[in-house]
Amino acid sequence: MRFGPVPLDEAEGSILAHSLVLPEGRLRKGLVLGPAELARLRAAQVAEVTVARLGAGDVPEDAAAARLAAALVPDEAGARLGRSAAFTGRVNLNATAPGLVALDAPRIHALNRIDPALTLATLAPLTRVEPGMLVGTVKIIAYAVEEAALARAEALARAAIRILPVVRRSAGLLCTEVPGQEAKLTSKGRRSVEKRLSALGMELLACEVTPHEAGAMADALRRLPGEMLLILTGSATSDLHDTAPEALRQAGGRVARFGMPVDPGNLLFHGSFGARPVIGLPGCARSPALNGADWVLERLACGLEVDDESIAAMGVGGLLKEIPLRPQPRERRERT
Numbered sequence: 001m002r003f004g005p006v007p008l009d010e011a012e013g014s015i016l017a018h019s020l021v022l023p024e025g026r027l028r029k030g031l032v033l034g035p036a037e038l039a040r041l042r043a044a045q046v047a048e049v050t051v052a053r054l055g056a057g058d059v060p061e062d063a064a065a066a067r068l069a070a071a072l073v074p075d076e077a078g079a080r081l082g083r084s085a086a087f088t089g090r091v092n093l094n095a096t097a098p099g100l101v102a103l104d105a106p107r108i109h110a111l112n113r114i115d116p117a118l119t120l121a122t123l124a125p126l127t128r129v130e131p132g133m134l135v136g137t138v139k140i141i142a143y144a145v146e147e148a149a150l151a152r153a154e155a156l157a158r159a160a161i162r163i164l165p166v167v168r169r170s171a172g173l174l175c176t177e178v179p180g181q182e183a184k185l186t187s188k189g190r191r192s193v194e195k196r197l198s199a200l201g202m203e204l205l206a207c208e209v210t211p212h213e214a215g216a217m218a219d220a221l222r223r224l225p226g227e228m229l230l231i232l233t234g235s236a237t238s239d240l241h242d243t244a245p246e247a248l249r250q251a252g253g254r255v256a257r258f259g260m261p262v263d264p265g266n267l268l269f270h271g272s273f274g275a276r277p278v279i280g281l282p283g284c285a286r287s288p289a290l291n292g293a294d295w296v297l298e299r300l301a302c303g304l305e306v307d308d309e310s311i312a313a314m315g316v317g318g319l320l321k322e323i324p325l326r327p328q329p330r331e332r333r334e335r336t
Helices: 035-043 061-072 105-114 147-157 183-199 214-223 243-250 292-301 308-315
Strands: 002-007 020-022 025-027 048-053 058-060 081-083 090-095 099-103 118-122 134-140 144-146 161-165 170-177 203-211 229-232 254-258 269-273 276-281
Touching (some): 020 035, 061 090, 061 147, 081 161, 144 147, 183 203, 214 229, 229 243, 243 269, 243 276, 276 292
Parallel strands (some): 170 203, 229 276
Antiparallel strands (some): 002 048, 020 025, 058 144, 090 134, 118 134, 269 276
16 A cells, blocks of 8 residues: 555545545545545645555455454354444444453454554453443554455454353342341342343342341242342351351352452352352442452353352452442542
C-alpha cells in the first residue's frame, strides 16, 4: 500500500486518507474517491489530496476485518457470538447468550504479533457476559492489509473465542438468622442473590430461612431444590468447622475448601451435596458489588470445575476495587 499526496487528476479510485470539510459537506477519510467526489473537490478548488493506494496483494480494511472475524467465529450460534457488519475496518463480536468468555490466549497473542495492522482486543478470560455485551473487536488499523498476513491470521485465529454457556439453570438458597439480626438483612441477601442468578439466566427456585444452627440448616439443605445450593449466613463463617460447613456435612454433603485469596470474598467455602455444587457465600454477597463469590458462582454455573488450584490462582487480580461503602476499608484514609 502506498500513502501520500497526489494531484486530483490522479486520485480516482484511491482512498481518501484525511477527512475534508467542503462547503457542501464533509468527505470522511477512508472514502474511495469516485467521479462524484472528485467533482466536489474540484468545485471547492482542491488541487491535491492525501490518499492511500492499494497494491496487488492488499485486502481492503472492511473485507479484511470481515474475513478475520469469520475465522475467529465461524459458527455464530455455536460460539454464542454475533459478528457485526464491517465498518471502517472494524467488526464487533457481541455475546448472544449469558455465560463466560472462553478464549485461546496464546493464539490471540500470536495473531496480534503477525502485523501491527491486524488487531483483536477481547475481554479478559472468564469475564461474565450478558446478551448484547461487546466481547471482542477486530480492527484493521490501516486502510488495507497484505493478503499473506491476513491468511496467516485467519489460520491462527480459527474458532479462538466463544462464550461458555450456563449449564446449571437453577439454585436453592438457605439464609440463616442470629438473635438480634435485623429482618431486612435476610431480604437484602435474597434480592442480591436473585439478581446474580438472573444475570446468568438462572432461577432461584426456593429460599429457606432457619436459625443459625447446624441441625436446622442441615434439614433445610436436604429439602432445597435446585441444581446448585447457596448458603448465606447471619453470622460469618470463620473456620472450616464452623456452623455452616458443619451443617453441610450433617446433611450428607462434602466441604472442599474454606477461604479464598480474593478480597472482598475471603470467607467463602464451597463443596458439594451429591452431584450439586454448594457455595457458602461470604457476607459481602449481600452487596451487588463484585466479590470473590461471583467468580465461583459463575464458573460452577457454566459447568467448570472449581478446585484448590483454580481458587488459589484467583489471588493475582483478586484484590478488588476499594469502595467507600465497605464497612472496614482495607486502607484507612487520612482525615483532612
